[in-house]
Amino acid sequence: MSATAPSFVQLEGVTKRFGDNVVLKSVDLAVEEHEVVCLIGASGSGKSTLLRCVNLLERVDEGRIVFDGLDLTNGKVDVNALRRKIGIVFQAYNLFPHMTVLQNVTLAPRKVLGHSRNKARGRARELLRRIGLEEKAEEFPDRLSGGQQQRVAIARALAMDPKLMLLDEITSALDPQLVSEVLNLVRSLTEDFGMTMIIATHEMSFAREVADRVCFLDAGVILEEGPPDQIFAAPKQERTQEFLSRVIAAGRM
Amino acid sequence: MHRFFEAFFSPHAFRQVFPDVWNGFQTNIRMMVVAELLVLALALGIAVVRGLPGRGAWPLRALAVIYTDTFRGTPLILVALMIALGLPGLNIHGISDRSNFVYGVAALTLVYTAYVTEVYRAGIESVHGSQRMAARSLGLSYAQALRYVVLPQAVRRVIPPLLNDFVGLQKDTAIISVAGVTEATIQATNFSSSYFNFTGFVVAGVLFIFLTIPLARFTDHLIRERELRERALAG
Numbered sequence: 359m360s361a362t363a364p365s366f367v368q369l370e371g372v373t374k375r376f377g378d379n380v381v382l383k384s385v386d387l388a389v390e391e392h393e394v395v396c397l398i399g400a401s402g403s404g405k406s407t408l409l410r411c412v413n414l415l416e417r418v419d420e421g422r423i424v425f426d427g428l429d430l431t432n433g434k435v436d437v438n439a440l441r442r443k444i445g446i447v448f449q450a451y452n453l454f455p456h457m458t459v460l461q462n463v464t465l466a467p468r469k470v471l472g473h474s475r476n477k478a479r480g481r482a483r484e485l486l487r488r489i490g491l492e493e494k495a496e497e498f499p500d501r502l503s504g505g506q507q508q509r510v511a512i513a514r515a516l517a518m519d520p521k522l523m524l525l526d527e528i529t530s531a532l533d534p535q536l537v538s539e540v541l542n543l544v545r546s547l548t549e550d551f552g553m554t555m556i557i558a559t560h561e562m563s564f565a566r567e568v569a570d571r572v573c574f575l576d577a578g579v580i581l582e583e584g585p586p587d588q589i590f591a592a593p594k595q596e597r598t599q600e601f602l603s604r605v606i607a608a609g610r611m
Numbered sequence: 612m613h614r615f616f617e618a619f620f621s622p623h624a625f626r627q628v629f630p631d632v633w634n635g636f637q638t639n640i641r642m643m644v645v646a647e648l649l650v651l652a653l654a655l656g657i658a659v660v661r662g663l664p665g666r667g668a669w670p671l672r673a674l675a676v677i678y679t680d681t682f683r684g685t686p687l688i689l690v691a692l693m694i695a696l697g698l699p700g701l702n703i704h705g706i707s708d709r710s711n712f713v714y715g716v717a718a719l720t721l722v723y724t725a726y727v728t729e730v731y732r733a734g735i736e737s738v739h740g741s742q743r744m745a746a747r748s749l750g751l752s753y754a755q756a757l758r759y760v761v762l763p764q765a766v767r768r769v770i771p772p773l774l775n776d777f778v779g780l781q782k783d784t785a786i787i788s789v790a791g792v793t794e795a796t797i798q799a800t801n802f803s804s805s806y807f808n809f810t811g812f813v814v815a816g817v818l819f820i821f822l823t824i825p826l827a828r829f830t831d832h833l834i835r836e837r838e839l840r841e842r843a844l845a846g
Contacts, residue, residue: 393796415744442750452745465759466749518749 371421396565399575405558445515505536634796637718646692646719658731691718695790715787734765
């Protein structure tokens, strides 16, 4: 045990297998409060799995995850209580299609936090105003564009006042012209709230702009990490260079 | 030809038999309503039990499977006979002293709950896992995710097949005549054996048709509406 206090989020030797497939190989990662960390890497490199391990949607096979002083991997953690403090936004939005936008945003505050209907609605409308979708409050998700749905999913996560946000390739399912509205919202979260975030993304220019630190994942290992300017301008590892040159060739930067 | 009409469509016999058949038919409707309400609730519970996660829940899951397999496979007429003839002989207070109506409803409920459990289960499984994951990621418990996110979507999707099973249940209340419940079929049978005239059966048949047609049309309407909605989304 080191004497220094653990970071806000600390992964130590985290290993995750699906059958024989080792998706995360002894990953170490420390994220401080108000820090924005972007995970980049090819599909299947373990970015999404890493995020899902942090809020216990996936069980860790080996290693330790500490969040806000709480060891998540000792088996006694109240997962529901933990997830109140960690918001996650998915690639496919995963809004509840049978509920209106407003109901999507108020469900968890009402049922999990026990807020009154009025309190939850007031807060939800405030969030919807922030994301510019107040007039869509009574619509069903199917009637919204992909970018609007993803913004609602972000508002739904924010309604729980999370201390940490996990964004799992939230623009990958969007048409290119809708990407910027979602990224602008994320940018405002970092600027206005100082939200701690771990972001798995394929949007390199966005990562470069908002990240305090960028981690390059390759085959379940964090191969290289550092400030965005260093990772994108002067990557040290050969694999990182390869990956970034492929990304540039594909016009995603 | 005349004898055929006389035997099945006699106006005279119609006037004689209609009040009794109509009386009996109201018992069919009562059995149907009580059984359908019980089936709706019980089947949902058993479908949820069948989907319970974890190793600890396996005995409950196993019981649910045994139940559905048993009663989906047993003809309703056998279940009705076993209950109505068998239970009164056992002399168990509270079970053996029930009316034939109760036994009939019990038989309908046992058999149709098994069918409808499968319908609900198909609905629950049709809700994508990402919905449950999204609910759990917001801090909702397993039960809350089921209650607020999975079941509302599942039930909505299975309403047409559910109503279809209820059309079957409504008709099968006639089988409960073997349990000695004085319903429409019994009344028609009594009339036919006294007068050698079968108009009572036709009356009962027409009443059943009138009862099931609105439900069948309503089911068609729901299916069509859903198809339109899905096509609108795809387009």
